[in-house]
Structures are given as C-alpha cells and as structure tokens.
Amino acid sequence: MNPTKDLPHFPPLTSEREPTYERGYWREELTLAFRNRGMPLEALRYSTTPTGLHFLLTHFDIPAGDVVSWRLEVGGLVERPLTLRVADLEARPRVTRRVTMECAGNGRGLLHPRPLSQPWLQEAIGTAEWTGTPLAGILEEASSRPGAIDVVFTGADAGMEANQVQRYQRSMKLGEALRDDILLAYQMNGEDLPPQHGGPVRLIVPGWYGMASVKWLVSINVTDRPFDGHYMVGTYRYSKLKGELGEPVTHQRVRALMIPPGIPDFFTRTRLVEAGLVKLEGRAWAGRRGVGRVEISTDAGKSFADARLEPPNDPCCWQAWSFDWDARPGRTTLIVRGTDSEGEAQPLETFWTYRGLGNNVAQRVEVVVG
C-alpha cells in the first residue's frame, strides 16, 4: 500500500522559506491566519472549548469525505491487514477523553526574526472531548510482524511543501503507538467529527503537540524502518539553522494563559480594568507531565507570586488557576508563567528555532487601570 502513489507531479513553485527580520506581516501569513484561526483567549473560561472556538490548523485544503464511503486501511508489516469503515470503529470499545491540544507553532508570530508560516501569537489551543476507539486495539488485531518498529499515519489531504507534492503523514514508534490513551476519534464534543477537525476519523495523541494527531486518517502502515517523510524530518524539529536536523518536536511544553481581564481597546487589545480587587483567571497545561505551579506578575516582571492551581480533571488536560489582584490606577503589564511538575518553567524570553516551534514564552497582557 502506497498512499502517495496517486499524487500528481509538479515542478517546485516556491523556494524554501527563509526567516525574515522584517517587522510587518506578509500577505501569505495573513492568508494562512484566516484559514487557521485561533481560540479567542476569553474562551479560556470554558473547561471544554465549544467546537467553533477550538483552534484550527490545516496545511492544505480540507478534503472531501463522508462517513459512509470512508475507509481506513491498516497494513504494512502486519499479520492481518484490515479495512475499517467508520461503523466498524463505532462498534469497537468506545472511549471519551478530554484533551488539550496545542499547535507546536504556537508563539511563532512573536519571534524575531520571524519564521514565515502560520503566524500564531498564543491562541493555537483548545480542549475538546474526543470520542473514539483506542488505536492499540486495532494494532493488536492487525498484529505486527517481527521487525516492525514504526507506524505511519496518512491523512487524505495533499499539497506541495518542501518543493514536493505530498500527503500529510506522521509516524510514531510502535511502542508509543500502542499506548492506551491514543484514540481513533470519530466524535468531538459529542457530535460527529466536523470536516475542519479531521472528520470522519482522526488520530488523537494526548500530550503531544497537535501535529501528531493526524486528521482525515486514511491509512495506518506498520514499517520496519523509521519513516523519514517531510513532517518527520523536514519540519517539527527544534533546529536552529536551515539544514540542521535538530531534535524532534514531541510532547507539549508547559504553558499558562490568562483570560484577558476587563474590556479591550478595539484595535490594540490593551485591557481596560477598573481599580479594586480583580480576579485573574486562566488555564495551564504541560502535556503528560502536568502543571506544578503558576505564577503571576502584576508589575511587568519585577516580582512574581503564586496563583491558586486546581488539580487536573483528566490527564493531558488543562488546569484552572486564579489570582486575586488589587489593581491600582495606572498602566502595567501582567505576566503569567507556568512550571511543569518536573520544574521546567516557561521562559520570559522567546525560544527561537528555525521553524518557530515550541515557543512557550510567558504571556504578557498590557493593562490600563482606571
């Protein structure tokens, strides 16, 4: 089975993207930003993000597909290749998990120089209840043959990237793919998985950055060598230079975000807050590690104090935090910074990589207290 064999051949259209030192955003970045919208940060108030407010990231076009004709092929180095319909998945053990998903490119738009891609600031997040069947059950039924080490997941969408027409494909080590928390999901927030979020069927990999959760899943291929497709080696790497391979991007890094307090100035989004006691609230997450601590600065980083942190409701799901602030008239910058359960804290300066991945710099919110 070769899910890329039907792809057309085209000469390269654009040269490799280079980081830019320019301050202004490019028209191409705006085009991507309209297609791939973020979660408005006031939606941090919902413990489960309403489907229409969850962030979206789609590299190419949303492919056509319907529940009735959809087929998922499971093959490669297995004893029993499978062809599964959505109804076959629905007939299997059913699990619902609340999972916080975040794009690995979240924070890219804050970098200098700025890698040219989807220019997220800090809103590439969302938490949904995903319902599906555990991937492990399917892999066990197909039964990998000796020598199997990697599992390649292919989406139905295709387009040109890195000067080549390709499908969106990601792989996981067989041992990782057998974890019992990974789902083949066919529902989001209790309804059929909508087209933009990967319907009819997608992968959900809790605790990993979003790129691992392949949407519009049409094939699962077990192999005896590490898969080296573009989305494994050409990007989703913490490389500092073009051409440097870098460490793979895998698990989510810790991040805390605040519901912007008060009301906004329309254009600058500076917050207008009345003096007195202000309850600052938000959510924090750190993938499988969980959050150890959330700290707030109300004086632009001169001092920090601990926020109250709620325990997690589900593994790999954000945790609520709150902080009472005695707001005095004037202008200030609020900062929120999370630390994971192993002591790894969000940096106060941006984390730069060539592709703009994993920049979990602490959030800053400009506030005028009146």
Ligand SMILES: Nc1nc2c(c(=O)[nH]1)N[C@H]1C(S)=C(S)[C@@H](COP(=O)(O)O)O[C@H]1N2
């Ligand atoms: N087939 C396919 N799967 C995909 C993608 C894609 O472009 N094509 N984008 C990935 C990335 S980078 C992210 S962050 C998540 C976003 O999922 P969402 O749009 O449901 O929020 O999907 C992942 N799965």
Ligand SMILES: [Mo]
């Ligand atoms: Mo992403």
